[in-house]
Structures are given as structure tokens and as C-alpha cells.
Amino acid sequence: MAQRPNFKELPIKPSGIIWEDDFVDAEHEQRLLSLFTKELEWPDRPGRISLHYGYTFDYKTFDIDPEIPYKEFPEWLQPLIPPTETRPPDQVCLQYYPPGAGIPPHVDAHAPYDQLYALSLGAPAMMQFRRGEERVEVDLMPRSMMQMTGDSRLHWTHGIKKRKNDTLPDGTIRPRADRWSITYRWLRGGSRRNGVEKEKRSVKALAEKAIGESQGA
Numbered sequence: 001m002a003q004r005p006n007f008k009e010l011p012i013k014p015s016g017i018i019w020e021d022d023f024v025d026a027e028h029e030q031r032l033l034s035l036f037t038k039e040l041e042w043p044d045r046p047g048r049i050s051l052h053y054g055y056t057f058d059y060k061t062f063d064i065d066p067e068i069p070y071k072e073f074p075e076w077l078q079p080l081i082p083p084t085e086t087r088p089p090d091q092v093c094l095q096y097y098p099p100g101a102g103i104p105p106h107v108d109a110h111a112p113y114d115q116l117y118a119l120s121l122g123a124p125a126m127m128q129f130r131r132g133e134e135r136v137e138v139d140l141m142p143r144s145m146m147q148m149t150g151d152s153r154l155h156w157t158h159g160i161k162k163r164k165n166d167t168l169p170d171g172t173i174r175p176r177a178d179r180w181s182i183t184y185r186w187l188r189g190g191s192r193r194n195g196v197e198k199e200k201r202s203v204k205a206l207a208e209k210a211i212g213e214s215q216g217a
């Protein structure tokens with residue numbers, strides 16, 4: 001694993017949130033935001049929208065969508081890959097949150113996925129972690145990279161409330177504005193990805209092969 005001395009666990013509950021401020025600098029962020037707004041083609045609908053790279057994440061099955069072919073990472077994405085894992089992620093999701101948009105509380109405990117990271121860009125937003133009656137707000141500051149592990153990943157939900165303003169701990173009311181995030185997911189057993197890349201086979205064929213092999217084992 002690459003050494004990232006600034007990549008440290010937040011000293012809060014839930015445990016397991018690993019954090020690095022300024023993963024990219026402000027100038028790099030501006031270039032990305034300009035590319036996101038001027039060059040990328042986004043789905044034309046209100047609310048949170050997403051673009052997928054590598055495999056496509058299926059929010060219904062919480063697995064990769066076997067019908068959509070693997071999409072190579074664009075050049076702009078290469079320097080944004082977390083260097084703290086031994087291989088690049090299998091699935092990257094760029095999401096745009098217009099002001100006021102959110103993501104419902106959920107747990108990213110999907111069995112096919114191993115590591116999970118998220119980079120925040122643009123305006124800050126408060127993420128709420130919940131377990132039972134407990135609520136903990138984490139300020140997702142732009143340019144920060146977060147890894148969710150352990151309790152924060154598996155035993156607490158996380159979400160971003162749909163609201164026009166966030167209230168900071170000191171009482172300041174902070175309006176929401178355009179925010180982007182990039183989430184990175186690693187499949188357990190990356191061989192599926194290598195197989196597809198090398199042999200250009202469909203994910204579906206590989207998935208069927210994997211099922212056949214596991215049944216034969």
C-alpha cells in the first residue's frame with residue numbers, strides 16, 4: 001500500500017472513517033469542475049445524477065450491471081484514483097448533487113464490493129451517519145478523500161439530507177451549492193475485471209462462467 005501520511009482515521013464515532021484533506025489542490029479541482037460542467041454529458045433529469053466508469057453499478061441489485069460493457073477510465077480520472085490500494089478500482093461513479101439534493105441513508109455493504117472510497121468536489125455538504133438513535137454529522141469538505149471501513153461502512157448508515165442549507169456545529173447556516181462526488185469500489189476477487197479487459201468478453205459470460213466454476217468446485 002502506498003504511504004499516505006495524511007490519510008488518517010477521524011477520531012470520532014463511527015470508527016473506520018479514513019480521511020485525507022486536499023487530496024487534490026484547488027486549481028486541479030477547478031479544472032475538474034469545468035470539465036464536469038462543460039464537457040461531460042449528463043442524464044437530463046432533476047436531482048442527483050451519475051456517470052459510471054469501469055463497470056456500471058446497478059442500484060437495484062447492488063452489484064455490477066452485467067448488461068453494460070466495461071468503460072475504460074478517462075484520462076482525467078487517472079490521477080484521482082486512490083493510491084492506497086494495490087490495484088485500481090473496478091467501478092467508479094461520478095455523482096452530481098444540485099443544491100438541495102441528497103442521497104437517502106444506506107449501507108454500502110454489498111457483498112460483491114470490497115473497498116469503498118469517496119472524493120468530494122465543489123460545495124461542501126453534511127453527511128449524516130446513523131445507528132439506532134445516534135446521529136453523527138461529518139462535513140464533506142471539497143477536495144477531501146474519505147474511505148469508509150469497519151463500523152462506518154457496515155454498522156452505521158450514511159446519507160446526505162435533501163435540504164437547501166446545512167447547520168454547522170457553531171450554528172452557522174451554510175447554503176448548499178453544486179457538489180460532485182466520485183465513489184470508487186473494488187470488486188472482491190479482481191480477476192473478473194482482468195478477464196474482461198484481456199479477453200473482451202462480456203461481463204455476463206464471465207459471471208456465468210464464475211457461477212459454473214463455483215458450482216463445479
Ligand SMILES: O=C(O)CCC(=O)C(=O)O
Binds near residue numbers: 095108118182183
Ligand atoms: O456523495 C458522496 O460523497 C457519497 C455517496 C454515497 O454514499 C454512495 O454513492 O454510496
Ligand SMILES: [Fe+2]
Binds near residue numbers: 106107108158
Ligand atoms: Fe454510500
